[in-house]
Amino acid sequence: MSKTRYRITIRWLNLLPVAGLATILLVAGCSHADFAEQQVTMRGEHLSKTVEAIVKSERRRPRQLARTADTIRATVSRDTNASRANIDEIRGYWKRDCNRWIERQPVYREKAREILGGDPERIERNAIILFF
Numbered sequence: 001m002s003k004t005r006y007r008i009t010i011r012w013l014n015l016l017p018v019a020g021l022a023t024i025l026l027v028a029g030c031s032h033a034d035f036a037e038q039q040v041t042m043r044g045e046h047l048s049k050t051v052e053a054i055v056k057s058e059r060r061r062p063r064q065l066a067r068t069a070d071t072i073r074a075t076v077s078r079d080t081n082a083s084r085a086n087i088d089e090i091r092g093y094w095k096r097d098c099n100r101w102i103e104r105q106p107v108y109r110e111k112a113r114e115i116l117g118g119d120p121e122r123i124e125r126n127a128i129i130l131f132f
Contacts, residue, residue: 083090
């Protein structure tokens, strides 16, 4: 986050106590003034804690983002290097999976006939299981 955006965020957060004060002024005319004042005071305290938490979070964000970017960079680099080192093994996996799929086509066709054949009332339910 840029410094300008950070400052704008902090400025908006500084307006929250003003909103709390406005609430106090609006509630001042209630018939239960003591209770209302207690509630407004409590809300003001909670609002201050919320503002503090948001400010702390905003201050941590640049460090957290930098740490996340470093972690992503390291992970991508490690995975790329591992893939290059094991390219023959990866090709073997692809060939094995493709060949297995080709070799099992008769089994897949037979299973489809078994599921879709027979009772016509079961076709719709079984077709959903088979194709989705």
